[in-house]
Amino acid sequence: MTDSTSALLDNFFADLPDTPAPIYARLKQAIAHKVASGQWQANQRVPSEAEWVKALNVSRMTVNRALRELTAEGVLTRQQGLGTFVAQKKAHSALFEVHNIAEEVASRGAVYRAEQLQLSRGKATVEEAVTLGVRTNHEIFRSVILHFENDLPIQLEERSVNAELAPAYAEQDFTRQTPYVYLMQAAPMTEGEHLVEAVLPNARECELLQVTANEPCLQIKRRTWSGAKIVTAARLLHPGSRFQLFGHFSR
């Protein structure tokens, strides 16, 4: 084991709840948190099974189970004889994963740009309180961002954010970094839901998205959880002629 690895593993479980969860589950959670929060970057090497065994004083099969399950879940990738690494995000997984529109546009070789139309803070309306699962006196952020691919609008994003979980939301510059990036490091997503439907945009949305009236749009309503609390709820509107959702599954 290298010195850096040793430092990596010192007090690894320190910031985890000392719940009576199985060892393999706590190890999974700890690693998943490192990855989700961005502390461990894609393609970075993860300690080997033998190193975990030495550092945590558990059996190799227990470590093996944790790493194997995280691999099945797409968090890690492993190569026999080589090691275990943080997995890269899939390019075409928009249907199954919460995606970062900036990365997606870039992966198509197109130019990405964003305009921030609104960013405010206030107490939750009744609708927002219901959607986010908070009281009506709870502080929330609201943002409206228009995302461009090659100077054509590709996504209109209206978002409500739980201020308790993402306190520095208003200080972000969303023309430089999408909300996704900040939210993932502030409150890593553990669960989420999508609701996808085809809708007609109203006059203002037509203008913003630069589409003619009667152009159908794909609307995605998404909520994401971090633990038991809802972090954010978003409504994403995509011009039907410029945007498709793609998904692939096995077994």
Add this chain to the structure above:
Amino acid sequence: MTDSTSALLDNFFADLPDTPAPIYARLKQAIAHKVASGQWQANQRVPSEAEWVKALNVSRMTVNRALRELTAEGVLTRQQGLGTFVAQKKAHSALFEVHNIAEEVASRGAVYRAEQLQLSRGKATVEEAVTLGVRTNHEIFRSVILHFENDLPIQLEERSVNAELAPAYAEQDFTRQTPYVYLMQAAPMTEGEHLVEAVLPNARECELLQVTANEPCLQIKRRTWSGAKIVTAARLLHPGSRFQLFGHFSR
């Protein structure tokens, strides 16, 4: 072990390829095939770990791994002290799973009905050959079915089927049983892809779906594989005002 269980396990691996795959993987594949093909129904009890150990002469941990992974994949459910069972299909998993529209409508407590508008056999057109990955002289079936929820059209389904993999497709009565049910038992699905977008229906589609012009529709193009071959390609058109896709994910 009961006699029926014993019969169940006789020659369990008989119809599986004798490839040099790991034991746990072959057991997973064999069980998944029983479930996917409908031979083992939902909620049916699966042999216990001890029974598998006795019948296959392998260690319990190997069986445990197969059953545990199938549980993580949603094929089985397990209850400590009780046993292992074939899992029920999720109600709201339309986004992630290939769904059976009849079951979905029924699960909402609504009345399901279908009209078969077309059912024919012939050689593949160039477009079909490309979509299905076959030669242009390959035999395929084509069907058009309109699905109703409470006497309102909810899905227009245009489907091309590989006749080699589903030879009895034309003999089915799709007003009584959806193509999904026959296809799953004829050639269990191992992989699939979706392409989701918002579109405007043409005049004929508007009439069939009983929607006004300018009503946006959700179009899903889906292809499913059984092993290396494509079984079927379908285009599903849903009125936007009556249909939503829902998805949920963890971690």
Add this chain to the structure above:
DNA sequence: TGGTCTAATATGTATATACAAGCTAATGTT
């Protein structure tokens, strides 16, 4: 009859051990 306890059975987790197989770097040879 009704309730309680217990034995049997099921899955859940953890460990130690063993060997197979892939990759890399150092070593040795020509």
Add this chain to the structure above:
DNA sequence: AACATTAGCTTGTATATACATATTAGACCA
């Protein structure tokens, strides 16, 4: 210098064992 071999690391799989915990059915007793 160029090549081949090997040692040492990695993950992948399979087994035996142990104990924990959940559920059920039947034995037992009041």
